[in-house]
């Protein structure tokens with residue numbers, strides 16, 4: 187297990203059996219007054235502990251729905267969802283969630299926004315504050331502990347959201363287009379940081395993104411989904427070395443192969459993101 191800076195997930199892989207996430211032949215149907223929508227159909231997926239998996243697919247293909255299933259915010263119409271071998275039967279505490287918008291409370295400082303997680307979970311105050319400061323150091327926020335959200339850049343706000351999602355050491359981190367609202371340069375920086383943080387914490391990550399390059403740079407495997415009803419079109423393994431350097435990695439033939447294959451599957455025009 188990776189334990190770089192001592193911030194390790196709270197589960198012991200020696201004791202925990204099986205996959206971190208198991209989705210078995212899941213279907214999700216939404217009934218609205220106007221129509222019935224099948225968002226996901228026959229989706230099966232297994233994510234190993236410590237793995238980084240990216241999910242790409244057209245808008246409306248069910249990516250957010252898939253993350254909601256894993257978090258227990260949504261139940262499947264049929265099929266089974268398991269986290270570390272346990273059936274997901276309602277909102278789970280052992281996950282972290284990062285959304286496209288940082289969703290910080292404007293009247294709370296950066297540190298107190300992160301500590302919100304501890305308050306909601308009634309974690310002991312002392313340890314939580316220490317861990318919040320450790321995470322802020324890890325994400326380059328040292329010195330901004332007492333800054334309010336409006337005093338932080340978009341990238342910094344998203345780092346605060348990431349710290350908040352990691353405070354309780356979730357073994358599984360779910361990220362739904364976390365960098366979609368950032369400019370290209372900040373987004374690159376955040377990609378590099380996220381990859382480093384993932385390697386240091388050993389957390390299992392499921393990341394939804396619209397950027398093919400981001401998916402391939404970050405992930406061990408990329409799940410490509412079909413348009414609605416969302417099914418798994420193909421799972422692309424990314425055979426790039428664990429040690430990745432942004433520019434250099436993108437110049438590797440394997441990077442071109444993987445992004446090319448995903449682009450073909452999505453039917454994207456050449457030059458698309």
Ligand SMILES: Nc1ncnc2c1ncn2[C@@H]1O[C@H](COP(=O)(O)OP(=O)(O)OP(=O)(O)O)[C@@H](O)[C@H]1O
Nearest residue numbers: 216218223225244245246247248249250251252414
């Ligand atoms: N609560 C809901 N009630 C009814 N329909 C829903 C609900 N949530 C999602 N849907 C429908 O399910 C489908 C999948 O939605 P979802 O949000 O998972 O897509 P997505 O892949 O995340 O799209 P995007 O890339 O635009 O975020 C869409 O057709 C959407 O309208």
Ligand SMILES: [Mg+2]
Nearest residue numbers: 249250251362
């Ligand atoms: Mg979505």
